[in-house]
Amino acid sequence: MGEALLPPPAVVGENDCVGMIGIALPRSLRIHASAQMSRYLARRIALAVLTLWLVTLAVFVITNILPGNPALVRLGPFATKESLHAEEVRMGLDKPLQQRYWTFLSGAIRGDLGTSFKTERPVASDLGDRLPATFELALASTLLACLTGIPLGFLAAVRRNSRLDHLVRSLAGFSASMPIFWLGLMLAFVFAYQLRWAPGPVGRLGLEDTPPPSVTGLYTIDSLLAGNLGLFAKSLEYLALPAITLAIIEFAPIAKIARSSMLEILDTEYVRTSRAMGFSGRQIFRQDAFRNSLIPLLTMLGIVLGYLLAGNVIVETVFSWPGVGQYAYGAVTSNDFNAIQGFILLVATVYVVLNLAIDLLYAVIDPRVRLG
Amino acid sequence: MAIAGQAADVFESLDLQSLELRRGERLMVAVRQNKLATAGLVVVVLTLALSLIVPLFYTVDPLATHPDQGLQAPSASHLLGTDTFGRDILSRILHAARLDFEIAFSVAGIALIVGTLLGGLAGYAGGLLSDLVMRIVDLMLSFPAFILALAITVMLGNRVLFVIAALAFAYTPYFVRLTRGEVLKLRDAEYADAARVVGNPPWRVAYRHVFPNSVAPAIVLGSIVLGWSILDASALGFLGIGIKPPTPEWGTMVADGSANISTGQWWTWLFPGLAILLVVLSFNWVGDGLRNFLRSA
Numbered sequence: 001m002g003e004a005l006l007p008p009p010a011v012v013g014e015n016d017c018v019g020m021i022g023i024a025l026p027r028s029l030r031i032h033a034s035a036q037m038s039r040y041l042a043r044r045i046a047l048a049v050l051t052l053w054l055v056t057l058a059v060f061v062i063t064n065i066l067p068g069n070p071a072l073v074r075l076g077p078f079a080t081k082e083s084l085h086a087e088e089v090r091m092g093l094d095k096p097l098q099q100r101y102w103t104f105l106s107g108a109i110r111g112d113l114g115t116s117f118k119t120e121r122p123v124a125s126d127l128g129d130r131l132p133a134t135f136e137l138a139l140a141s142t143l144l145a146c147l148t149g150i151p152l153g154f155l156a157a158v159r160r161n162s163r164l165d166h167l168v169r170s171l172a173g174f175s176a177s178m179p180i181f182w183l184g185l186m187l188a189f190v191f192a193y194q195l196r197w198a199p200g201p202v203g204r205l206g207l208e209d210t211p212p213p214s215v216t217g218l219y220t221i222d223s224l225l226a227g228n229l230g231l232f233a234k235s236l237e238y239l240a241l242p243a244i245t246l247a248i249i250e251f252a253p254i255a256k257i258a259r260s261s262m263l264e265i266l267d268t269e270y271v272r273t274s275r276a277m278g279f280s281g282r283q284i285f286r287q288d289a290f291r292n293s294l295i296p297l298l299t300m301l302g303i304v305l306g307y308l309l310a311g312n313v314i315v316e317t318v319f320s321w322p323g324v325g326q327y328a329y330g331a332v333t334s335n336d337f338n339a340i341q342g343f344i345l346l347v348a349t350v351y352v353v354l355n356l357a358i359d360l361l362y363a364v365i366d367p368r369v370r371l372g
Numbered sequence: 373m374a375i376a377g378q379a380a381d382v383f384e385s386l387d388l389q390s391l392e393l394r395r396g397e398r399l400m401v402a403v404r405q406n407k408l409a410t411a412g413l414v415v416v417v418l419t420l421a422l423s424l425i426v427p428l429f430y431t432v433d434p435l436a437t438h439p440d441q442g443l444q445a446p447s448a449s450h451l452l453g454t455d456t457f458g459r460d461i462l463s464r465i466l467h468a469a470r471l472d473f474e475i476a477f478s479v480a481g482i483a484l485i486v487g488t489l490l491g492g493l494a495g496y497a498g499g500l501l502s503d504l505v506m507r508i509v510d511l512m513l514s515f516p517a518f519i520l521a522l523a524i525t526v527m528l529g530n531r532v533l534f535v536i537a538a539l540a541f542a543y544t545p546y547f548v549r550l551t552r553g554e555v556l557k558l559r560d561a562e563y564a565d566a567a568r569v570v571g572n573p574p575w576r577v578a579y580r581h582v583f584p585n586s587v588a589p590a591i592v593l594g595s596i597v598l599g600w601s602i603l604d605a606s607a608l609g610f611l612g613i614g615i616k617p618p619t620p621e622w623g624t625m626v627a628d629g630s631a632n633i634s635t636g637q638w639w640t641w642l643f644p645g646l647a648i649l650l651v652v653l654s655f656n657w658v659g660d661g662l663r664n665f666l667r668s669a
Contacts (some may be wrong), residue, residue, distance in 0.1 A: 062523050173656060174653065177603075177652040179603055179607065179623070179626070179652075182649070188633060200634065307518075310518040332613055347515070351516070
């Protein structure tokens, strides 16, 4: 009931007892398990492909069938009939719907997302260039949020109704109610402009800095690979404020789910049994509680990471971070339709792939999934 | 800026069930035990009242520009200062409150009504149509609501009505899924069986017994969605695709004020953002309290 809105976490089969103790399975059963596993894999991948196809359909509907003529939006309300028609032909809007959808779909499969009206470059390569910046920000903020949220959530559960529990819950409450753009402005105002601890919101590096030679595209890692510690420190400074902004927002759901899943587990019969058998709190945590709490946490992490792509649009705009979110903002404000479509498809693809990866991780963590 | 999973802890329990109390007494206990929820309710009502009453005698025009009085710090004549165009920020925040509440209540109301109806039908009727509805819901839930609303608003154009439509559309699936789950559970509850056994027709069992009891969680979610839609509408406004200036809206005001961040006029963006935080926090507290109360009732 508690996870009413979450995807069903794990299929609980009849062989519940194969749970966490890690019983070594007989050989025949293991082969059986791997056949089960590949069937599970195949089903999940088919579902992911189906979802992606439906998303292309939805994107197409939003941009082509909803009232609102892209050519008109692009040219503005004072366009003449002739120029409007010319623009419609140029954008391919005069062709029948099925044909337009087919062009769009076959292009998207080949990785061709059309050309951006604004940058006049292929949308796919625009997005590709900007992905590492977004990835670096997402990675740093999620790491921060997990490193604070999970231990604090666990601790709050273990010491239920203590002062720490109340503190964690009110922190989470505040972080869930915070307008993210305002939070970013506050942090920039206090730490960049007043205290001058961090550089201003001008992007990944200052104008005078040269980015490190690109290997991964992540400035922090590339500068380390190049052995340039000064540049590493600098890129960390620029990364700090946007990453903290996103991490504060991510903290709420992560800490809450860590707390509630731990509470649920501490209330189960197997934990009570372990207690009765005289295991210490630490042993119970290691043997029973930790691994079992990972499934809801993983589910939540998938949702949070997907959400990050939305949060990024705002945070990257506030901090002039040159990632895909800022690109989407530019596309939205200049009615750059191909770029908007490309961004939405990217978000959907990342989301679907993330959820697929997480479902597969369930199977690794929880034997019931691959055996069930 | 809602994260779907936050709803995960919408249903935590409070041990009020065990107390044998009348509804009124339970309400009092709930109020006493939920100081935050009460505080939240007070803030929401107070903000709503202020936004309706204060403009009657605090008659500073929120749209009137005074280029000679631009960027004045908070003072006796302008309690919260003025923005770049010399407009009074307090007056703009109060007027914006009306708009933001209007958006929030419309979005949550539409999503709640459409979502619970669809979810109730899907849960009770089952069958092919129900499967179809649920597949669409799953698809929509597998996509960040904010991006969905953003795409729709961009396509339709930035008018208040379209912002409401886009957000309501993006939030409806949450209610569908929640209510369907609830109906599926209650359809086979003992009291529903009992109602059937004594000869009630199916529609009456659904209408009198199952449906009213499965709406409670949706109402809790509704109060949370009130907060989410304010966050989302103001985020759209901040990005310049929500409410068109010069209409006062909290997110748009923060965006306008953000230009002053490097020159130190903090009051232009701090106060509207604070208003968002306060109201959203209050809605969330009310939601928490409501959940506890409904759990006990």
